[in-house]
Amino acid sequence: xxxxxxxxxxxxxxGTGAGAAAADCSCVDFLxxxxxxxxxxSAFGHPGIASSGCKLDNAKPTFSAYDDGYVHQxxxxxxNVRRALKKQDxxxxxxxxxxxxxxxxxxxxxxxxxxxxxxxxxxxKGTERVPLGGVPFGGALLGRDDISRVxxxxxxxxxxxxxxxxxxxxxxxxxxxILMSDTGGGHxxxxxxxxxxxxxxxxxxxxxxxxxxxxxxxxWPFNQVPKTxxxxxxxxxxxxxxxxxxxxxFIHQSQMAATSTFIAREVAKGLLKYQPDVIISVxxxxxHVPIRVLRARGLLNKIPFTTVITDLSTCHxxxxxxxxxxxxxxxxxxxxxxxxxxxxxxxxRVHGLPIRPGFGKPTKPKVELRRxxxxxxxxxxxxxxxxxxxxxxxxxxxxxxxxxLYDNNKRKPVGQLVVICGRNKKLVKTLESLDWKxxxxxxxxxxxxxxxxAASDCVISKAGPGTIxxxxxxxxxxxxxxxxxxxxxxxxSFVVDNGAGKYCDKPKExxxxxxDWFGSKAAELExxxxxxxxxxxxxxxxxxxxxxxxxxxxxxxxxxxxxxYT
Numbered sequence: 001x002x003x004x005x006x007x008x009x010x011x012x013x014x015g016t017g018a019g020a021a022a023a024d025c026s027c028v029d030f031l032x033x034x035x036x037x038x039x040x041x042s043a044f045g046h047p048g049i050a051s052s053g054c055k056l057d058n059a060k061p062t063f064s065a066y067d068d069g070y071v072h073q074x075x076x077x078x079x080n081v082r083r084a085l086k087k088q089d090x091x092x093x094x095x096x097x098x099x100x101x102x103x104x105x106x107x108x109x110x111x112x113x114x115x116x117x118x119x120x121x122x123x124x125k126g127t128e129r130v131p132l133g134g135v136p137f138g139g140a141l142l143g144r145d146d147i148s149r150v151x152x153x154x155x156x157x158x159x160x161x162x163x164x165x166x167x168x169x170x171x172x173x174x175x176x177x178i179l180m181s182d183t184g185g186g187h188x189x190x191x192x193x194x195x196x197x198x199x200x201x202x203x204x205x206x207x208x209x210x211x212x213x214x215x216x217x218x219x220w221p222f223n224q225v226p227k228t229x230x231x232x233x234x235x236x237x238x239x240x241x242x243x244x245x246x247x248x249x250f251i252h253q254s255q256m257a258a259t260s261t262f263i264a265r266e267v268a269k270g271l272l273k274y275q276p277d278v279i280i281s282v283x284x285x286x287x288h289v290p291i292r293v294l295r296a297r298g299l300l301n302k303i304p305f306t307t308v309i310t311d312l313s314t315c316h317x318x319x320x321x322x323x324x325x326x327x328x329x330x331x332x333x334x335x336x337x338x339x340x341x342x343x344x345x346x347x348x349r350v351h352g353l354p355i356r357p358g359f360g361k362p363t364k365p366k367v368e369l370r371r372x373x374x375x376x377x378x379x380x381x382x383x384x385x386x387x388x389x390x391x392x393x394x395x396x397x398x399x400x401x402x403x404x405l406y407d408n409n410k411r412k413p414v415g416q417l418v419v420i421c422g423r424n425k426k427l428v429k430t431l432e433s434l435d436w437k438x439x440x441x442x443x444x445x446x447x448x449x450x451x452x453x454a455a456s457d458c459v460i461s462k463a464g465p466g467t468i469x470x471x472x473x474x475x476x477x478x479x480x481x482x483x484x485x486x487x488x489x490x491x492x493s494f495v496v497d498n499g500a501g502k503y504c505d506k507p508k509e510x511x512x513x514x515x516d517w518f519g520s521k522a523a524e525l526e527x528x529x530x531x532x533x534x535x536x537x538x539x540x541x542x543x544x545x546x547x548x549x550x551x552x553x554x555x556x557x558x559x560x561x562x563x564x565y566t
Contacts, residue, residue, distance in 0.1 A: 173207040174552040177276035179286035183229035186466040217270030243486035256288035278552040287321040304551040313490025352537025353469040360538025369455040379416040383456035397507040404511035406437035413438035463491040475533035500532035
């Protein structure tokens with residue numbers, strides 16, 4: 001068959017009269033599979049196809065693209081009209097009354113076809129579908145092994161209409177799906193805080209699932225997002241480049257659209273596996289692709305989709321999607337950014353950052369807590385945190401602090417130190433092997449952070465939003481010693497401008513600052529503690545959870561709200 005003969009057949013039948021040129025290429029006839037031109041014509045109910053003069057008797061297997069964006073094998077063209085190439089192709093009615101569109105076939109020389117076929121095989125590694133974005137329309141570059149992968153039409157229909165309606169059984173628990181990714185510890189912490197609050201407030205009325213959508217439900221390399229993030233943030237220049245170049249809306253939307261071409265099928269399975277009544281995203285990469293999938297499935301108007309932003313100020317624009325039902329902002333600054341991004345005031349709520357519900361509860365007196373934790377009951381305490389992974393200049397800062405918290409004239413300590421090393425076991429062993437001039441408590445990963453904070457007088461940490469929010473709830477002055485370029489820059493300003501702490505990245509200067517707070521500048525420490533307490537929002541997680549619970553009960557989405565008020 002000559003290049004373009006299929007296109008010529010369809011266009012001629014439609015009256016467009018496109019010509020055909022002869023060449024050696026890899027091309028798939030998408031009108032039939034071993035059928036005659038007359039049979040093809042009857043399939044479309046269009047006599048013009050049969051009279052076009054092109055022979056389709058020994059056509060290769062047919063491939064077509066459904067509206068889910070995946071290549072499927074078929075005996076006829078079956079591109080749903082909702083996603084048809086309307087500008088290029090004619091649409092016919094089949095005999096059963098369903099609408100389909102013709103599909104332009106892209107032909108390449110056989111050597112190129114072989115190369116791209118190999119590339120597609122690598123792309124598909126670890127997944128069960130053929131990404132439409134990786135092959136020309138019509139499946140022209142698919143090999144024989146691809147046919148077995150996509151032979152079953154029902155793969156597209158794996159999710160039935162009943163499955164698409166999660167509210168069929170009103171007596172079952174409402175299902176909440178929280179989407180996150182382990183790019184830093186803050187996203188999972190917020191997700192777990194929401195889950196814990198749902199369980200605390202509603203018990204068995206809600207069934208809450210936390211899902212790392214990228215890691216659990218997408219193929220390589222997309223499931224490597226956490227590792228990729230960890231690598232990039234350690235190389236500041238690389239991270240800045242990625243962060244700022246993807247900030248413009250048209251760039252990150254195009255990027256997400258291209259990404260969804262390869263992972264939409266897996267994302268759809270991942271989302272609908274849980275039959276959610278409401279979806280919560282606590283990650284900037286968990287809006288665009290899931291919303292595209294839900295819209296394509298006709299579910300965006302049935303399942304409320306909410307975003308809980310976990311950055312305090314300079315959040316990346318990918319956080320903001322205009323199709324969300326609700327967007328919960330931690331600060332007024334973030335709300336203003338959301339408005340500039342095109343979200344409506346009715347979509348926005350400002351409650352604060354969701355923190356584990358235990359942080360807002362009263363604790364024992366400080367003296368009792370220190371006794372229970374094995375600390376000195378009288379000396380003021382500074383809490384040094386290295387994050388979940390115990391990263392940063394923890395050792396050098398701890399050494400400098402102990403030197404400054406020891407009065408050489410009086411030959412006694414004037415303060416004590418608590419070091420939280422997270423999962424960094426090597427750091428724990430290193431610190432435990434040292435001799436200290438002042439009382440020091442060294443801990444690994446802890447689950448009772450609220451007690452350690454309540455027993456301390458100030459905290460030293462990187463500018464993570466979760467740690468800042470926790471410290472403000474406990475009324476702890478902060479020394480921020482580092483930040484991630486981009487999303488955490490504004491967190492420093494949030495703390496410093498509100499008089500709740502200071503920024504310093506040099507261990508000796510940090511040590512001198514804390515020593516002054518525990519001595520001659522005790523009044524400044526008290527003032528900052530008061531300012532930090534004013535910033536605290538211990539009720540934020542409860543307000544967020546109750547609003548989302550109401551959305552789950554009512555099923556209200558952005559579309560239904562617009563209908564109500566129009």
